Amino acid sequence: MSRALIIGAGGVAGVVVHKCCQNSEVFEEICIASRTKSKCDALKAALDGGKTKITTAKVDANNVEELVALINDYKPELVINVALPYQDLTIMDACLATKTHYLDTANYEPEDTAKFEYSWQWAYRERFEKAGITAILGCGFDPGVTGVFSAYAMKHYFDEIHEIDILDCNGGDHGYPFATNFNPEINIREVSAKGSYWENGKWIETEPMEIKREYNFPEVGKKDMYLLHHEELESLGLNIKGIKRIRFFMTFGQSYLTHLKCLENVGMTSIEPIEFEGKKIVPLQFLKAVLPDPASLGPRTVGKTNIGCIYKGIKDGKEVHYYVYNVCDHQECYKEVGSQAISYTTGVPAMIGASMLLTGKWKKPGVYNVEEFDPDPFMEALNKWGLPWKESFTPDLVD
Numbered sequence: 001m002s003r004a005l006i007i008g009a010g011g012v013a014g015v016v017v018h019k020c021c022q023n024s025e026v027f028e029e030i031c032i033a034s035r036t037k038s039k040c041d042a043l044k045a046a047l048d049g050g051k052t053k054i055t056t057a058k059v060d061a062n063n064v065e066e067l068v069a070l071i072n073d074y075k076p077e078l079v080i081n082v083a084l085p086y087q088d089l090t091i092m093d094a095c096l097a098t099k100t101h102y103l104d105t106a107n108y109e110p111e112d113t114a115k116f117e118y119s120w121q122w123a124y125r126e127r128f129e130k131a132g133i134t135a136i137l138g139c140g141f142d143p144g145v146t147g148v149f150s151a152y153a154m155k156h157y158f159d160e161i162h163e164i165d166i167l168d169c170n171g172g173d174h175g176y177p178f179a180t181n182f183n184p185e186i187n188i189r190e191v192s193a194k195g196s197y198w199e200n201g202k203w204i205e206t207e208p209m210e211i212k213r214e215y216n217f218p219e220v221g222k223k224d225m226y227l228l229h230h231e232e233l234e235s236l237g238l239n240i241k242g243i244k245r246i247r248f249f250m251t252f253g254q255s256y257l258t259h260l261k262c263l264e265n266v267g268m269t270s271i272e273p274i275e276f277e278g279k280k281i282v283p284l285q286f287l288k289a290v291l292p293d294p295a296s297l298g299p300r301t302v303g304k305t306n307i308g309c310i311y312k313g314i315k316d317g318k319e320v321h322y323y324v325y326n327v328c329d330h331q332e333c334y335k336e337v338g339s340q341a342i343s344y345t346t347g348v349p350a351m352i353g354a355s356m357l358l359t360g361k362w363k364k365p366g367v368y369n370v371e372e373f374d375p376d377p378f379m380e381a382l383n384k385w386g387l388p389w390k391e392s393f394t395p396d397l398v399d
């Protein structure tokens with residue numbers, strides 16, 4: 001009997017729940033638990049009646065005791081954390097206390113500092129190992145599939161990988177002048193931060209949006225993309241031996257960038273609390289409250305995403321170039337699970353990672369990033385569960 005506890009009931013959680021129900025052979029029972037229980041109940045109402053038995057619960061995932069009580073009561077084998085990055089450590093603590101496996105899609109970030117890195121979660125390695133439980137970190141698309149792609153490239157096509165460019169293109173249009181495709185607070189914190197890339201063993205920092213390139217994305221077309229710091233750079237820099245450079249680029253339209261600049265200039269993206277009518281408010285949290293809920297973008301978004309990685313390296317003494325990517329259509333996702341492609345491309349890999357763990361293919365005590373597991377069963381599952389990938393050995397390169 002496989003039983004999973006899903007924490008969070010937002011855009012990504014909605015896709016995870018749909019996909020677990022499609023994969024009922026593995027997910028016989030799921031519990032959806034979040035801060036706002038009505039959102040969990042709405043998901044249950046939409047999906048009840050299939051083979052997967054769904055229950056719901058209310059939980060404040062910032063509170064370890066509440067989490068431990070819920071886990072002891074429900075007794076899942078695994079917790080799938082699709083709440084926010086702020087809750088990663090409390091949920092890992094609860095998993096340790098109850099000896100329950102753990103999976104998430106984004107690395108820990110303290111709420112009062114816009115800084116994300118793996119050090120906090122990697123510090124749990126020994127404790128998870130001793131407890132005999134597995135933690136899989138960053139199992140969305142990027143991070144997530146980008147790490148699986150890297151392990152697959154290394155296993156099948158390269159003796160050494162020297163350079164990786166991760167390209168995240170959203171060619172979708174939701175018709176709003178400004179909206180974010182996933183949690184606005186997390187998204188704006190990420191894109192307004194300084195950029196950086198990994199080169200010859202050290203980080204090179206850039207100003208936000210300083211490095212711009214144009215790329216002609218298969219099935220999407222030409223887009224401007226900008227270099228950002230991104231969490232998988234940190235783990236791939238360590239786990240892909242011999243790597244000399246890794247960069248991450250994301251596409252942004254001019255309207256998004258102009259609005260973001262304006263919001264920044266007037267102080268609306270700040271995470272420093274300010275006094276407003278006798279109350280302390282965080283400008284970015286207020287901005288989140290007035291922006292469209294990403295979960296509401298599904299019916300309006302048309303177009304495709306293309307996310308993938310370009311590798312340069314050596315096989316049998318010869319230089320090899322390899323591009324592997326997935327193209328995902330926003331409207332197709334909406335028809336299937338009622339969400340746009342950003343939530344879909346995150347939720348599907350989270351379900352697949354969870355099923356890898358529950359079926360024992362990716363189970364080893366400790367704390368791991370996805371590229372540390374065998375990529376082959378995951379790559380096969382991507383084709384089966386809605387994120388088929390394509391490859392090219394003659395891609396356009398990014399200069």
Ligand code: NDP
Binds near residue numbers: 010062083143294
């Ligand atoms: P949403 O904001 O749509 O959903 C977050 C959910 O978490 C909400 O249901 C929210 O509850 C719940 N939540 C927040 N705080 C708590 C708490 N203290 N206790 C319990 N529940 C809580 O976010 P998304 O679904 O867009 O994103 C989910 C995660 O996926 C994020 O960590 C994000 O960074 C990550 N992500 C990863 C990607 C990848 O490719 N790796 C890409 C996109 C996102 P409430 O409804 O009450 O607000």
